[in-house]
Amino acid sequence: MRRLHPIVRTPSWIAPPVLASLLASAPTLAQSFWVQDDWTRNFRLGVQVTLNVQAQLSIDDVxxxxxxxxxxxGVPGRNHxxxxxxxxxxxxGNAGGVTSSWGYQDASQYDLATDQLVYRSTRGxxxxxxxxxxxGPMPGVEMVYGGxxxxxxxxxxxxxxGYAWVPMELRDTSTLPAQFLREVQAFDVGGISLPTAPYQGGSSGMGPVIPDIAKARPDEVLSGFLSGSRGLDVDLHSFRLGPNLFWRFGTQWALSGSIGPALGLLSGGxxxxxxxxxxxxxTAANVGGQDKLVCVFGGYAAATVLYRVVYNADLYVSSQFLSLGGAQYGGGGRRATLDLGQTVMTSIGINWPF
Amino acid sequence: MRRLWRDWLIGVLLFLGSLADLRAQIPQYGMELVATPDPARVGSDVAFRLVITNLTSFAQGTFQVTAFVEGAGTFLSATNALGYATNQVSGNALTNTVFFEIPVLTNNQVADLRYAFRPSTHGSIQQNIWIQSAGTVFYVTNYTTRILAGIADLRVGFRSVPTGSLPGDLLACTLTVTNRGPDRAGDVRLTNSWPPGFVLQGVDSSGMVLDRRDPEWVILLGALDVGEGRSVQVRFQPQSSGTFPWTARAGVPDFGTSPGWIPAATTRVSVAEPGPGSFRVVTLAPSAFNRQTGLMQQRIRVDNVGSNPVEAVRILVRGSPTGLYNAQGTNGLVPFVTLTEPLLPGEGRDLWLQTFNPLRTPGPDPELSGVEVPLPGGFQPETVPVLIDRVVRNPDGTVGLEFPTQPGRRYLVRFGPGLRAKGELALPVQTATANRVQWLDWGPPLTSIPTTDVASRFYEVLEVTWP
Incomplete structure (x- = not known):
C-alpha cells in the first residue's frame, strides 16, 4: 500500500494550480512532487540527440x-x-584448358591484334x-534505472x-585526385566470336569458352579521381553509473543531477x-571496410528536469556531458580517429517511479 | 346474395364429404414443387413454388399445408393467395416450418403456395410436405433440392497435342483450365479419361496428380479466381499406334455450372507406326569440341536408300555416353533428332549432332539408325518475344543470332522463309546459361534446310513461359 504525505505549506505562486487540482479531484493531489512519496526506484526511457562528435579522416600514401x-x-584452373x-x-573444372565462366564489361577490352581479352585490376x-x-546531431535512445x-x-x-545507444556515421564524401596502379592480364580468345559486351558467362560449361591461363601484361599507372565516401560507421553503447541528487522544487517539478564514471563500447568500424x-x-568500384570492437572509458555529468504528469509518470528533459576519449580505426594508408571527448547528449522522454 | 349461396354450397359439400367419410388418397391431389433455381447456390435466394390441386371432387375445408424445410439458411418469405402463411424457425436454425392455411379448397381449385430461402451451406434442402384437412393428414411427401457451393463454368483446353509420334515416344501435352465464373472455384479437379495403352509419365508442376486409377486419373489444380486460368503439362508414353481419344473434364466438388455448359474437352492423339523407308546413317567425321558452343559436335549423313520418298526421317542415336544435347525427343531411352525435309530415293542430307561432354574430349561414335516418321509437330508453347540485337552471317554460310537472356530461362527460335510466314520452331528449346545467348543456325536438324540453300530466312526469338 503506497502512502502519500501532503506537505502543509504551499508557496503562494503555486497555490492556484494546487488549489485547482485539489478542487478538481482527490487523485489529482498525487500528480505532484509536492509530496514525499515512497517510490524507491525509477526507470527512464527517452530519445536522445548526440552532438559534438568529431572524426579525423585521412588518406596518406599508398x-x-x-x-x-x-x-x-600462367597457371590454369584458377579464379581471376x-x-x-x-x-x-x-x-x-576447366576441362580442355578452357572455361565458360568468364565475362567482360566493354568491347574495348578485346585486343584485335593479339586476339586477347584484356582485364585490369586496380591493386592500389x-x-x-x-x-x-x-x-551533427545524431539520434539515439537512452534508458536510465535509478534508486x-x-x-x-x-x-x-x-x-x-544509464545506457545509451547512438548509431554514428561520419563520412568524407570529397572527391580526391589519385594515382592508380593497375595490374593487367590477358586471355587468349581462341578465335571465337565474342558475345557482345557486357557479357557474363555461366559456370555450366556450355556457351562460348576461352582458354583459362592468364598472361601478364605490364602494370599501368594512371591518374584519376577517387570519388564516393569513406568514414566511420559505428554504434556507441555507453554505460554510466553514479550518485544522483533529486530536488523537488515545485508542485510538479524536480531537478536531478548525477555525475560519475562512464564506459563506451564502439562496434563497427x-x-x-x-x-x-x-x-x-x-571506372571501378572499391567497396570494403574493417569492423572491430573498441572499449573507451571516461566520465559523465548529467542534469535532468522532471515534470510530473500523472500519479506515477514524469516527462523529463536531460542534458549530459560525456567524455570517453578517442578511438583509432583504419590501416594501410587509411586512418580515422573518433573523438568522443566532449560529447553532449540531450534527451527527452518519460520517467516512471515505482 | 351470391356469397350466401356460395357459403351454403360449400357447407353442403363439406357435409356430404363427411358423410361419405372420404379419405383423400394420393391420386386425389395434384402436387408439384418447383425450386428456382434448381440446383440452388449458397448465398443466393431459392424460391419454392408448391402447387396443389384438389382432385377429390369435394371441397376441402380448413385446408392446411405444412412444409418442413431442413437445411441451414435464412427464411425470406411465404405467400398464399387463398389464405395465410407463417414460418417458424427451430432453435438450432437448421429447420423452418412453413405453414399455409386455406379456409376452403374447392374441387379442382389450385393452391399456389410460394416461399423462399437463402441457403447458407452447400449440400441439400430436404422438405417434407404435409397436407391436412379437417384435422386429418391427407398427404405426406418428401422433396430434395441440391444446394451448390457455387457455380463455376470451367473451360478445358488442350494445347501442344503431339503429332507424328511413334509408340514408345515420350510425349507431352498441355491442358489449360480457365474459370469463366461466376464464382471463384476453390478446388478445381481435372479428371482425365485416359486412352488404353497410354502410360502417364508425370505431371508438371510436379505433385499435382491426385489419383492414377486407369483409365481415369485426377489432377488437383487448386483454386481459380474468375477469369484465371491454369495450365498443367502431362507427360505420357503411348504403347501402341492408333488414334486415341482423350477427354478431360474439370470440376469442383459441390459446384455446378451454368445450364448447357460443358466443362470438358476431347482431343485425339495420333500415334503412327514407323514407315517402310530405308536409310543409311553414317558419321562423316569424329566429334570435335566447339569453342563457340562449349559442346561436342559431330557431322553425320542420312541417305534414303529405299525406293520411296519420305517426308521426315528420325535418326536414333544410341550409345552416346553423354546423351544428345540437341535431341528433339526420346523414344524409350533412345534420343533422336528428326530431319523434317523430304528425302527422295537416293537423296541424302548432312546433319549435326551435339553432345555435352564435361571432359570436352571426343567419345566413341554413336550407333545411328533412321526410321521413316510422319512430320512431327503440335508443339505450341506459350512465349513472349525477345529482341534480337545482333545477326551475323558467318563465312561458312551459317547465321548467328545473339540476344539478351536471363540465365535459367528458356528460349526458342522460330524461323521462316518470309516476314509474314508463320514459320517453324527450331527445336530443342534452349536454356540460357549466360546473360546473352549466341544461337547459330547451322541447318538440319535444328532448321530443316541449311541457310546456304535458302534465299532468305527470317527469325524470331521467343522466351518460353510454358511449359
Whole structure:
C-alpha cells in the first residue's frame, strides 16, 4: 500500500494550480512532487540527440586494394577477378584448358591484334587527404534505472545507471585526385566470336569458352579521381553509473543531477564505398571496410528536469556531458580517429517511479 | 346474395364429404414443387413454388399445408393467395416450418403456395410436405433440392497435342483450365479419361496428380479466381499406334455450372507406326569440341536408300555416353533428332549432332539408325518475344543470332522463309546459361534446310513461359 504525505505549506505562486487540482479531484493531489512519496526506484526511457562528435579522416600514401583478386598468371584452373570482368573455373573444372565462366564489361577490352581479352585490376592508389568531419546531431535512445538511498523530503539522494545507444556515421564524401596502379592480364580468345559486351558467362560449361591461363601484361599507372565516401560507421553503447541528487522544487517539478564514471563500447568500424575514376574514362568500384570492437572509458555529468504528469509518470528533459576519449580505426594508408571527448547528449522522454 | 349461396354450397359439400367419410388418397391431389433455381447456390435466394390441386371432387375445408424445410439458411418469405402463411424457425436454425392455411379448397381449385430461402451451406434442402384437412393428414411427401457451393463454368483446353509420334515416344501435352465464373472455384479437379495403352509419365508442376486409377486419373489444380486460368503439362508414353481419344473434364466438388455448359474437352492423339523407308546413317567425321558452343559436335549423313520418298526421317542415336544435347525427343531411352525435309530415293542430307561432354574430349561414335516418321509437330508453347540485337552471317554460310537472356530461362527460335510466314520452331528449346545467348543456325536438324540453300530466312526469338 503506497502512502502519500501532503506537505502543509504551499508557496503562494503555486497555490492556484494546487488549489485547482485539489478542487478538481482527490487523485489529482498525487500528480505532484509536492509530496514525499515512497517510490524507491525509477526507470527512464527517452530519445536522445548526440552532438559534438568529431572524426579525423585521412588518406596518406599508398592504399592497397584487396577487394578483387586477379589471381596468378600462367597457371590454369584458377579464379581471376578483375575490375572489368572475371575468368573463373567452370563446372567442368576447366576441362580442355578452357572455361565458360568468364565475362567482360566493354568491347574495348578485346585486343584485335593479339586476339586477347584484356582485364585490369586496380591493386592500389596513392592519394592524400585529411579532413575533420563533424557528426551533427545524431539520434539515439537512452534508458536510465535509478534508486533511492535517502530522502530528506525536499532532497533525495539516490543512484542511477544509464545506457545509451547512438548509431554514428561520419563520412568524407570529397572527391580526391589519385594515382592508380593497375595490374593487367590477358586471355587468349581462341578465335571465337565474342558475345557482345557486357557479357557474363555461366559456370555450366556450355556457351562460348576461352582458354583459362592468364598472361601478364605490364602494370599501368594512371591518374584519376577517387570519388564516393569513406568514414566511420559505428554504434556507441555507453554505460554510466553514479550518485544522483533529486530536488523537488515545485508542485510538479524536480531537478536531478548525477555525475560519475562512464564506459563506451564502439562496434563497427571504418568503411568505404568508392569509385575509381580513371583518366581513360573507365571506372571501378572499391567497396570494403574493417569492423572491430573498441572499449573507451571516461566520465559523465548529467542534469535532468522532471515534470510530473500523472500519479506515477514524469516527462523529463536531460542534458549530459560525456567524455570517453578517442578511438583509432583504419590501416594501410587509411586512418580515422573518433573523438568522443566532449560529447553532449540531450534527451527527452518519460520517467516512471515505482 | 351470391356469397350466401356460395357459403351454403360449400357447407353442403363439406357435409356430404363427411358423410361419405372420404379419405383423400394420393391420386386425389395434384402436387408439384418447383425450386428456382434448381440446383440452388449458397448465398443466393431459392424460391419454392408448391402447387396443389384438389382432385377429390369435394371441397376441402380448413385446408392446411405444412412444409418442413431442413437445411441451414435464412427464411425470406411465404405467400398464399387463398389464405395465410407463417414460418417458424427451430432453435438450432437448421429447420423452418412453413405453414399455409386455406379456409376452403374447392374441387379442382389450385393452391399456389410460394416461399423462399437463402441457403447458407452447400449440400441439400430436404422438405417434407404435409397436407391436412379437417384435422386429418391427407398427404405426406418428401422433396430434395441440391444446394451448390457455387457455380463455376470451367473451360478445358488442350494445347501442344503431339503429332507424328511413334509408340514408345515420350510425349507431352498441355491442358489449360480457365474459370469463366461466376464464382471463384476453390478446388478445381481435372479428371482425365485416359486412352488404353497410354502410360502417364508425370505431371508438371510436379505433385499435382491426385489419383492414377486407369483409365481415369485426377489432377488437383487448386483454386481459380474468375477469369484465371491454369495450365498443367502431362507427360505420357503411348504403347501402341492408333488414334486415341482423350477427354478431360474439370470440376469442383459441390459446384455446378451454368445450364448447357460443358466443362470438358476431347482431343485425339495420333500415334503412327514407323514407315517402310530405308536409310543409311553414317558419321562423316569424329566429334570435335566447339569453342563457340562449349559442346561436342559431330557431322553425320542420312541417305534414303529405299525406293520411296519420305517426308521426315528420325535418326536414333544410341550409345552416346553423354546423351544428345540437341535431341528433339526420346523414344524409350533412345534420343533422336528428326530431319523434317523430304528425302527422295537416293537423296541424302548432312546433319549435326551435339553432345555435352564435361571432359570436352571426343567419345566413341554413336550407333545411328533412321526410321521413316510422319512430320512431327503440335508443339505450341506459350512465349513472349525477345529482341534480337545482333545477326551475323558467318563465312561458312551459317547465321548467328545473339540476344539478351536471363540465365535459367528458356528460349526458342522460330524461323521462316518470309516476314509474314508463320514459320517453324527450331527445336530443342534452349536454356540460357549466360546473360546473352549466341544461337547459330547451322541447318538440319535444328532448321530443316541449311541457310546456304535458302534465299532468305527470317527469325524470331521467343522466351518460353510454358511449359
Amino acid at each position: 592504399v592497397p586494394r584487396r577487394s578483387t583478386d586477379p589471381g596468378p598468371v 577477378q578483375y575490375d572489368d570482368g572475371y575468368v573463373r573455373v567452370d563446372a567442368t 592508389f596513392a592519394a592524400r587527404d585529411q579532413v575533420t568531419v563533424d557528426s 533511492r538511498i535517502h530522502d530528506w523530503r525536499w532532497v533525495r539522494l539516490g543512484w542511477e545507471f 571504418y568503411s568505404y564505398n568508392e569509385t575509381f575514376q580513371f583518366a581513360d574514362g573507365t
